[in-house]
Amino acid sequence: MTRDPQTTEPSPRGYTPEGLEDAFSAGQQPPAGGSGTPGSAGGAPQLPSLGVVGWLRWAWRQLTSMRVALLLLMLLAVAAVPGTVFPQRAQDPDKVATYLSDHPDLGPLLDRLGFFGVYSSVWFSAIYLLLFVSLVGCILPRSRTHLRAMRGRPPRAPRRFDRFPAQASAELDGTPEEVAERAAAALGGPRWWRRFRVDVRDEGGGVRSVAAERGYLRETGNLVFHLALVGLLVSVATGQLLHYRGQAIIVEGRAFANTQSDYDTFEAGSGFSASSLEPFSMRLDSFDSSFDPDTLQSRDFTAHVTITEPGSEGVQERIKVNHPLDVAGAKVYLQGNGYAPQVTVRDPEGTVTYSGAVPFLPQDTVYTSQGVIKVPDVTSGPQIGLQGVLLPTAQQVADGIYRSVDPQPTDPLLALAVWTGDLGLDDGIPQNVYQLDETGLTQAVDDDGLPVTLYLRPGETVDLPDGLGTLTFDALPRFVALDLRHDPSLAWVLTFALLAFAGLATSLFVPRRRVWLRLRPGDEGPGSGRTVVTAAALARGDDVGLQAELDRAMDRLRGADVDGPTGRTGR
Amino acid sequence: MAIGDISTLLVWGAATAFTIALIAYTSALARLAEASSAEHRAERAAKVAAAKQARAAARETVGAGGPSGLVVPADAVDDAAPRSGRIDDAEPERPMTAPSATTGIARTTTYLGILLLGVGIVLRGVAAGRWPTANMYEFTLVGTFVAAVVLAVVQRKRVVPFLGVVVMGIGVLALALGLLVFYVQADAVQPALQSYWLIIHVGVAIAATGIFTVAFATSVLQVLQDGRETGRSHLDHPWRSADGLRRSLARWRVTGPAWSWLRTVPSARRLEALSFRLNAIGFVLWTFTLIGGAIWAEHAWGRYWGWDPKEVGTFVAWVVYAAYLHARTTRGWAGRKAAYFVYVGYAVVLANFTVVNLFVTGKHSYSGI
Numbered sequence: 005m006t007r008d009p010q011t012t013e014p015s016p017r018g019y020t021p022e023g024l025e026d027a028f029s030a031g032q033q034p035p036a037g038g039s040g041t042p043g044s045a046g047g048a049p050q051l052p053s054l055g056v057v058g059w060l061r062w063a064w065r066q067l068t069s070m071r072v073a074l075l076l077l078m079l080l081a082v083a084a085v086p087g088t089v090f091p092q093r094a095q096d097p098d099k100v101a102t103y104l105s106d107h108p109d110l111g112p113l114l115d116r117l118g119f120f121g122v123y124s125s126v127w128f129s130a131i132y133l134l135l136f137v138s139l140v141g142c143i144l145p146r147s148r149t150h151l152r153a154m155r156g157r158p159p160r161a162p163r164r165f166d167r168f169p170a171q172a173s174a175e176l177d178g179t180p181e182e183v184a185e186r187a188a189a190a191l192g193g194p195r196w197w198r199r200f201r202v203d204v205r206d207e208g209g210g211v212r213s214v215a216a217e218r219g220y221l222r223e224t225g226n227l228v229f230h231l232a233l234v235g236l237l238v239s240v241a242t243g244q245l246l247h248y249r250g251q252a253i254i255v256e257g258r259a260f261a262n263t264q265s266d267y268d269t270f271e272a273g274s275g276f277s278a279s280s281l282e283p284f285s286m287r288l289d290s291f292d293s294s295f296d297p298d299t300l301q302s303r304d305f306t307a308h309v310t311i312t313e314p315g316s317e318g319v320q321e322r323i324k325v326n327h328p329l330d331v332a333g334a335k336v337y338l339q340g341n342g343y344a345p346q347v348t349v350r351d352p353e354g355t356v357t358y359s360g361a362v363p364f365l366p367q368d369t370v371y372t373s374q375g376v377i378k379v380p381d382v383t384s385g386p387q388i389g390l391q392g393v394l395l396p397t398a399q400q401v402a403d404g405i406y407r408s409v410d411p412q413p414t415d416p417l418l419a420l421a422v423w424t425g426d427l428g429l430d431d432g433i434p435q436n437v438y439q440l441d442e443t444g445l446t447q448a449v450d451d452d453g454l455p456v457t458l459y460l461r462p463g464e465t466v467d468l469p470d471g472l473g474t475l476t477f478d479a480l481p482r483f484v485a486l487d488l489r490h491d492p493s494l495a496w497v498l499t500f501a502l503l504a505f506a507g508l509a510t511s512l513f514v515p516r517r518r519v520w521l522r523l524r525p526g527d528e529g530p531g532s533g534r535t536v537v538t539a540a541a542l543a544r545g546d547d548v549g550l551q552a553e554l555d556r557a558m559d560r561l562r563g564a565d566v567d568g569p570t571g572r573t574g575r
Numbered sequence: 576m577a578i579g580d581i582s583t584l585l586v587w588g589a590a591t592a593f594t595i596a597l598i599a600y601t602s603a604l605a606r607l608a609e610a611s612s613a614e615h616r617a618e619r620a621a622k623v624a625a626a627k628q629a630r631a632a633a634r635e636t637v638g639a640g641g642p643s644g645l646v647v648p649a650d651a652v653d654d655a656a657p658r659s660g661r662i663d664d665a666e667p668e669r670p671m672t673a674p675s676a677t678t679g680i681a682r683t684t685t686y687l688g689i690l691l692l693g694v695g696i697v698l699r700g701v702a703a704g705r706w707p708t709a710n711m712y713e714f715t716l717v718g719t720f721v722a723a724v725v726l727a728v729v730q731r732k733r734v735v736p737f738l739g740v741v742v743m744g745i746g747v748l749a750l751a752l753g754l755l756v757f758y759v760q761a762d763a764v765q766p767a768l769q770s771y772w773l774i775i776h777v778g779v780a781i782a783a784t785g786i787f788t789v790a791f792a793t794s795v796l797q798v799l800q801d802g803r804e805t806g807r808s809h810l811d812h813p814w815r816s817a818d819g820l821r822r823s824l825a826r827w828r829v830t831g832p833a834w835s836w837l838r839t840v841p842s843a844r845r846l847e848a849l850s851f852r853l854n855a856i857g858f859v860l861w862t863f864t865l866i867g868g869a870i871w872a873e874h875a876w877g878r879y880w881g882w883d884p885k886e887v888g889t890f891v892a893w894v895v896y897a898a899y900l901h902a903r904t905t906r907g908w909a910g911r912k913a914a915y916f917v918y919v920g921y922a923v924v925l926a927n928f929t930v931v932n933l934f935v936t937g938k939h940s941y942s943g944i
């Protein structure tokens with residue numbers, strides 16, 4: 005908003021009492037040509053002979069005008085919407101890929117325009133950055149004005165009171181000077197809780213006027229709110245720069261070390277350095293889950309872990325959903341869980357070619373889980389890939405068809421198809437560990453040419469087809485998927501958010517009010533010892549409590565003099 | 576009978592009470608419309624003449640205000656005389672005639688509905704063994720409850736049938752949708768929802784939604800009233816291509832007799848002030864929803880902000896209401912135009928509740944449907 009800095013003396017001009025065009029603050033700068041509301045963009049541009057500096061100033065004034073702020077806010081709201089309409093890479097890259105292949109014409113165009121990464125796109129960033137530039141340009145001058153208003157005197161009483169939304173009058177004992185003194189005390193309140201800032205003026209002819217104002221906090225709140233938004237933006241950006249986040253899958257009984265290579269996925273801001281990874285290790289001791297017996301909905305997940313930091317004993321901790329664990333400045337979240345069948349593969353000679361727990365990813369609420377066991381290190385013959393499902397509680401539906409009926413492992417069954425050939429692991433291309441690249445593989449079939457499926461329960465061993473060896477289902481440990489995140493800006497983000505909230509509530513709910521009294525000698529003349537008080541009050545915006553405020557002030561002023569003739573008007 | 580079933584029964588009862596209230600508000604409104612439209616015609620001719628006279632007087636008044644340097648308050652001008660083109664401005668604002676039987680019924684059934692719904696919500700919580708704001712059915716109940724309470728508070732001194740019609744209309748629709756479409760059995764919740772934030776974040780969001788509902792109704796009324804006060808109606812001017820349509824709608828001019836009940840309604844400025852007060856409370860609560868949601872997301876999902884569809888929707892609504900607050904203080908946008916932001920903001924709030932829950936996949940898929 006543009007301000008006219010010359011004027012320091014507040015004047016009631018442009019000070020529309022009550023009404024839609026809320027121009028309280030504009031009262032401090034008599035506008036030229038009557039455009040004094042905060043929204044005015046500083047008048048029409050004088051197009052000719054502006055020069056470069058003139059143009060820049062004009063552009064700056066436009067940018068920091070309320071109207072442009074309004075426009076940018078609406079633009080921001082509109083620009084945020086496509087991110088819910090189109091899939092976003094940051095959230096769901098697979099969906100974006102699907103969209104691109106489904107829309108070969110439109111897709112690439114949208115992609116180039118940033119519609120699959122709306123919130124980091126050039127246009128979205130441009131809007132909010134402009135908005136924040138506008139905000140700073142708007143708030144800094146406003147802060148100066150506010151500071152000046154807080155140091156200066158409350159605005160002088162206007163000549164006429166009859167147009168103000170709240171009015172009162174009374175006749176009291178005492179000379180105008182005495183009453184003015186009483187009024188200053190009554191409005192000001194005790195020293196430790198100043199209600200109004202009061203200013204008494206001598207208007208000549210024995211007439212005194214009292215100007216009082218309260219609620220400066222309202223404007224302070226507004227400024228704090230806006231500045232806190234800037235702080236919020238800066239701290240979020242800092243967090244983006246310095247944070248890191250990694251996801252790791254840990255099987256019961258195993259441990260994980262906080263090094264980049266131990267994570268399954270790892271992502272960090274450009275200001276991250278590997279040295280900010282605190283060295284510690286974490287072992288998953290056990291994992292508990294419980295489900296509603298009727299609906300099979302999940303009810304509780306708890307991971308019991310042991311954290312070991314260098315040079316100290318291991319500490320046992322719990323991680324639950326909604327209860328992340330704080331470790332060495334980072335937070336560890338329980339994001340997922342499932343089963344990791346522990347299997348052993350032996351070649352025909354009985355040599356172990358593979359042994360390990362392989363996480364199978366749950367697909368539904370009964371934990372029907374899919375996974376792949378890759379056996380690349382065979383001593384001779386082709387590599388082996390086993391692909392299939394794990395059913396925690398298997399129920400036979402038809403011959404050779406099973407389904408899971410409970411997420412808990414009461415009767416687990418592993419059903420696997422067998423593939424042989426080249427797993428493609430040596431190409432150097434990173435592979436999805438949960439999928440089998442079938443290009444170099446052939447599926448094992450039985451004598452009738454039908455695909456072979458192996459069914460195993462824990463403890464069972466079956467022969468692999470074609471004399472490839474044996475497969476043992478040793479046990480069924482659980483795994484957890486943990487997210488570890490470190491963001492040094494979190495405390496700042498929270499602080500600024502709460503500051504913004506406090507500032508907002510203050511600026512919306514603290515009433516800003518002005519009260520004016522005019523004290524004239526009574527009808528019998530200056531020597532009579534009587535004073536006629538007329539009063540008016542004005543609030544910023546609509547304020548239901550205004551008349552009550554004025555009445556209270558009058559009551560306090562009347563004090564002992566309650567029997568004096570009083571009158572009260574107000575709307 | 577199980578407690579959950581009693582709760583459902585009470586909600587049905589509340590829906591019935593609100594339906595009766597809706598009918599009563601509507602008939603109060605219709606009666607008002609009928610009564611004032613007859614008067615309207617009789618008074619109109621006299622008023623035009625009076626307005627002309629008053630306008631001349633107003634010029635003098637404004638001139639007299641000059642010396643003190645005080646800009647004449649808008650309402651002082653309004654009271655003295657209408658600006659040109661404001662035919663109905665000089666209409667005195669009339670208080671409602673003594674509470675008639677219909678407004679009495681409306682008020683009583685609103686209270687009854689609030690009572691039934693309140694108990695229904697409590698029993699729902701008892702049946703589920705947790706705070707009852709965990710799925711769409713429960714959001715709908717609590718949101719309607721808050722809206723009805725705010726309506727009752729706003730109308731404690733004076734029944735404004737139009738507000739009743741809009742709020743109860745939305746409320747009955749919401750309860751019907753809740754009972755028929757969103758309903759799920761009372762039950763415990765999944766681990767992600769087991770947090771005191773379920774009470775704070777969701778509770779505050781729903782309260783804000785309820786308050787926004789009444790504010791929205793007020794803003795609708797404000798714009799109607801504003802149209803009448805300023806004598807502007809799109810039906811007064813010929814429409815380029817569809818003038819036939821306009822003529823057939825002409826009797827619905829907001830300046831015409833059909834809307835003359837608007838004179839029993841507070842002035843546009845007062846309605847604006849009421850709408851602002853409600854929106855300000857709603858907005859502060861919404862801000863808290865946003866911040867609380869971010870804190871909860873930080874606990875539950877490991878990041879405070881992730882542009883999840885629900886987060887985006889809440890953010891967009893927040894930005895629109897922030898724009899509303901700016902518009903109120905922007906020259907040329909205050910008043911009627913600012914009210915349009917309330918419409919957009921409320922539409923976003925509703926879409927964020929319905930469309931995002933039902934048709935968009937995101938982390939907030941807790942509708943239970």
Ligand code: HEM
Binds near residue numbers: 005135139140229507
């Ligand atoms: C991120 C962008 C912004 C947001 C979210 C925002 C939000 C808000 C909100 C919620 C309010 C109402 C609460 C209060 O009165 O304190 C407000 C008031 C205000 N804003 Fe902003 N604002 C933004 C940018 C700006 C900009 C760019 C300007 C200046 C051009 C501005 C100037 C003001 C002023 C002057 C008020 C006080 C209005 C009054 O007089 O009551 N704001 N803002």
